[in-house]
Amino acid sequence: MDYHMNHLQELESESIFIMREVAAKFENPVLMFSGGKDSILMVHLAYKAFYPAKVPFTLLHIDTGHNFDETIRFRDELVQKTGAKLIVGSVDEAIKSGLVTEETGINASRNGLQTAVLLDELEKGKFDAALGGARRDEEKARAKERIFSHRDDFGQWDPKNQRPELWNLFNAKHKMGEHFRVFPISNWTELDVWQYIAMENVDLPSLYFAHERAVFERDGTLLADSVHIPKKPGEEVFMEMVRCRTIGDVTCTGVWRSNASTVEDIIDEIATTRMTERGGRTDDKRSETSMEDRKKQGYF
Amino acid sequence: MADFQSSELLRFTTAGSVDDGKSTLIGRLLYDSKSIYQDQMEAVEKASARRGEEGVNLALLTDGLRSEREQGITIDVAYRYFSTPKRKFIIADTPGHIQYTRNMVTGASTANVALVIIDARTGVVEQTKRHAIIASLLQIPHLVVCINKMDLVDYAEETYDKIQHDFEKFAAKLDVKDVHFIPMSALLGDNVVNRSENMKWYQGQTLIHYLENVHIASDQNFIDVRFPVQYVIRPYNDEFHDYRGYAGRVAGGTLKVGDDVTLLPTGFKSKIKSIQGPAGEQKEAFPPQSVTILLEDDLDLSRGDMIVRPNNQPDVTQDVDLMICWFSSDKKLQVRGKYNLLHTTQDMRCVIKEIRYKLDINSLHRIEDDKEIGLNDIARITIRTTKPLFADAYRTNRNTGSVIIVDEGTNSTVAVGMII
Ligand SMILES: Nc1nc2c(ncn2[C@@H]2O[C@H](COP(=O)(O)OP(=O)(O)OP(=O)(O)O)[C@@H](O)[C@H]2O)c(=O)[nH]1
Numbered sequence: 001m002d003y004h005m006n007h008l009q010e011l012e013s014e015s016i017f018i019m020r021e022v023a024a025k026f027e028n029p030v031l032m033f034s035g036g037k038d039s040i041l042m043v044h045l046a047y048k049a050f051y052p053a054k055v056p057f058t059l060l061h062i063d064t065g066h067n068f069d070e071t072i073r074f075r076d077e078l079v080q081k082t083g084a085k086l087i088v089g090s091v092d093e094a095i096k097s098g099l100v101t102e103e104t105g106i107n108a109s110r111n112g113l114q115t116a117v118l119l120d121e122l123e124k125g126k127f128d129a130a131l132g133g134a135r136r137d138e139e140k141a142r143a144k145e146r147i148f149s150h151r152d153d154f155g156q157w158d159p160k161n162q163r164p165e166l167w168n169l170f171n172a173k174h175k176m177g178e179h180f181r182v183f184p185i186s187n188w189t190e191l192d193v194w195q196y197i198a199m200e201n202v203d204l205p206s207l208y209f210a211h212e213r214a215v216f217e218r219d220g221t222l223l224a225d226s227v228h229i230p231k232k233p234g235e236e237v238f239m240e241m242v243r244c245r246t247i248g249d250v251t252c253t254g255v256w257r258s259n260a261s262t263v264e265d266i267i268d269e270i271a272t273t274r275m276t277e278r279g280g281r282t283d284d285k286r287s288e289t290s291m292e293d294r295k296k297q298g299y300f
Numbered sequence: 301m302a303d304f305q306s307s308e309l310l311r312f313t314t315a316g317s318v319d320d321g322k323s324t325l326i327g328r329l330l331y332d333s334k335s336i337y338q339d340q341m342e343a344v345e346k347a348s349a350r351r352g353e354e355g356v357n358l359a360l361l362t363d364g365l366r367s368e369r370e371q372g373i374t375i376d377v378a379y380r381y382f383s384t385p386k387r388k389f390i391i392a393d394t395p396g397h398i399q400y401t402r403n404m405v406t407g408a409s410t411a412n413v414a415l416v417i418i419d420a421r422t423g424v425v426e427q428t429k430r431h432a433i434i435a436s437l438l439q440i441p442h443l444v445v446c447i448n449k450m451d452l453v454d455y456a457e458e459t460y461d462k463i464q465h466d467f468e469k470f471a472a473k474l475d476v477k478d479v480h481f482i483p484m485s486a487l488l489g490d491n492v493v494n495r496s497e498n499m500k501w502y503q504g505q506t507l508i509h510y511l512e513n514v515h516i517a518s519d520q521n522f523i524d525v526r527f528p529v530q531y532v533i534r535p536y537n538d539e540f541h542d543y544r545g546y547a548g549r550v551a552g553g554t555l556k557v558g559d560d561v562t563l564l565p566t567g568f569k570s571k572i573k574s575i576q577g578p579a580g581e582q583k584e585a586f587p588p589q590s591v592t593i594l595l596e597d598d599l600d601l602s603r604g605d606m607i608v609r610p611n612n613q614p615d616v617t618q619d620v621d622l623m624i625c626w627f628s629s630d631k632k633l634q635v636r637g638k639y640n641l642l643h644t645t646q647d648m649r650c651v652i653k654e655i656r657y658k659l660d661i662n663s664l665h666r667i668e669d670d671k672e673i674g675l676n677d678i679a680r681i682t683i684r685t686t687k688p689l690f691a692d693a694y695r696t697n698r699n700t701g702s703v704i705i706v707d708e709g710t711n712s713t714v715a716v717g718m719i720i
């Protein structure tokens with residue numbers, strides 16, 4: 001027998017190992033579920049890691065209220081299929097209760113508000129670990145983060161003072177009130193995710209595949225036409241074949257011109273594209289270090 | 301799709317002193333291998349211009365933190381990913397500054413290849429040596445010494461020869477087997493992806509050619525069976541009523557259905573009934589696969605225990621000798637001090653019995669009369685643990701030979717240790 005693993009099997013094995021470490025080392029872990037392909041992949045890996053037992057993580061969705069309708073539908077179906085417990089932290093309610101204040105103006109987004117709601121949910125649920133589907137190839141601040149990433153009792157990340165992380169010996173020790181963010185798919189690239197989805201036949205929302213949609217252009221990015229985004233004068237809505245490369249809040253998720261309608265098409269498209277996946281995320285473009293700044297405050 | 305199913309993963313790290321050009325080299329490697337996306341490049345061009353730099357600063361492709369960009373140095377490891385038709389690469393670009401040595405060790409711990417970058421103007425300096433020692437302690441199988449900034453020394457062969465000679469002289473005293481040398485200019489791209497027009501005297505490989513072709517014999521041990529139990533899977537449902545699966549990652553050897561096994565620490569014997577992998581039942585398991593093992597007998601086994609073969613067992617011991625690198629800037633290593641120790645899936649306490657010696661970074665001499673171990677010191681120590689470890693020497697098995705030491709008060713990781 002040839003004792004060889006290809007890179008997808010090696011990544012899969014690493015991610016499963018990390019998820020089992022979380023289950024073993026924490027009292028009350030939660031899996032942050034956004035409805036995007038990376039969190040769907042996370043649920044898929046968690047299912048494998050604990051089969052035939054149930055996934056020992058609660059799912060937590062921070063809902064901005066500005067979703068693509070399909071995201072919520074898909075989320076609820078997945079929850080039903082896996083029998084997982086779902087908690088929804090609602091930005092809408094946080095605005096109503098005064099926990100956060102809605103941004104105003106043409107580029108208003110609820111992206112930043114998610115942080116306060118997320119931290120509030122983690123505190124309420126007394127969660128000591130939050131699993132996230134962030135990947136290091138997504139963004140330059142994420143490229144710097146540990147797999148087991150410590151958060152102080154304000155939920156803050158201190159990028160200048162991260163714990164050393166050697167081999168697979170993860171130091172998860174923390175004091176009351178502190179927590180960890182854990183990123184089991186840190187080392188996967190966008191292409192790895194799609195190749196794995198192809199290999200495993202993972203079901204995804206149809207938003208990821210080319211479809212015709214009403215869109216408009218802002219600052220060189222195509223955005224989906226939605227009641228949640230007020231348009232500036234001169235911004236014309238038109239129909240286009242597009243797909244999402246990431247799914248977040250409608251207000252900041254760019255859509256891409258694409259004819260890729262199958263997983264195989266998407267793999268070909270990604271292999272030749274000249275733009276990163278988050279290139280269409282207006283939340284990352286607010287400043288040079290916008291992801292780092294948000295992460296320091298406790299963002300995903 | 302057959303092509304990606306067979307592609308191999310190579311993990312490499314940068315090493316070497318501050319400002320010798322590590323991040324620039326990684327930027328150059330990514331740029332010249334066409335692995336940079338257009339929007340990333342535009343962002344880096346803008347950031348360079350904002351800083352008033354002449355050209356595009358390729359180091360900004362990895363130096364992504366605000367303080368790194370302000371100070372112009374790398375503070376923590378950046379992980380980058382790229383692939384060529386031959387291989388898939390995971391890069392750890394680490395800091396050279398002595399203050400952040402622990403972050404260099406973080407990036408290096410999982411590497412198959414280390415690129416040791418040396419500024420041709422200054423040659424081998426103390427920090428180059430420290431990183432080379434760490435690479436050898438971590439048993440990184442291949443070192444590539446990149447003699448960089450050749451553009452600043454007129455591409456002179458003599459300069460290259462002298463540095464190569466100096467490094468070889470030093471490395472002869474280290475435990476490194478495979479060392480390669482490449483003269484280059486990371487800034488201008490000589491011998492990174494493209495062959496240098498300025499150094500016709502160099503006939504060897506370019507860096508990318510080396511990385512694509514270096515033979516990486518697996519750094520896993522396929523002989524000595526070691527399966528640390530990570531998590532016990534109990535479904536508690538009717539369908540899988542008596543199911544009791546031992547989940548873990550194979551740390552050594554190959555396990556087969558039907559094999560006789562011994563359980564540590566109890567010494568009980570059993571047989572492997574079945575092996576469950578991510579894709580279903582499998583007949584065998586090997587490192588670093590994550591699997592679930594079911595045994596013929598209903599025995600008590602929990603996290604931290606180990607499944608081994610009856611005739612091939614690790615040392616079961618509470619007294620352990622370690623080579624350590626100390627990471628804490630505010631506390632020294634305390635003899636008789638108590639710490640937490642993490643080893644495989646075990647978590648226990650230990651006491652420091654003795655500091656045998658400290659290593660002189662420059663001469664590699666053992667210093668036996670100064671036993672004060674502070675930040676970045678490398679030392680040999682003896683510890684005693686509260687429970688037995690199931691341990692192998694680091695050189696025979698990285699997975700069962702490595703530990704980290706954690707401060708019980710602050711919870712910070714204060715040292716990394718390799719079992720001797
Ligand atoms: N002339 C010349 N300059 C170079 C070369 N490589 C790097 N530099 C310059 O050296 C300086 C330091 O480069 P970095 O890549 O940031 O060095 P580093 O090794 O990553 O530094 P740390 O990560 O902080 O340890 C920058 O100004 C680079 O432009 C080279 O081949 N030739």
Ligand SMILES: [Mg+2]
Pocket residue numbers: 322323324359363373374394395396
């Ligand atoms: Mg650097």
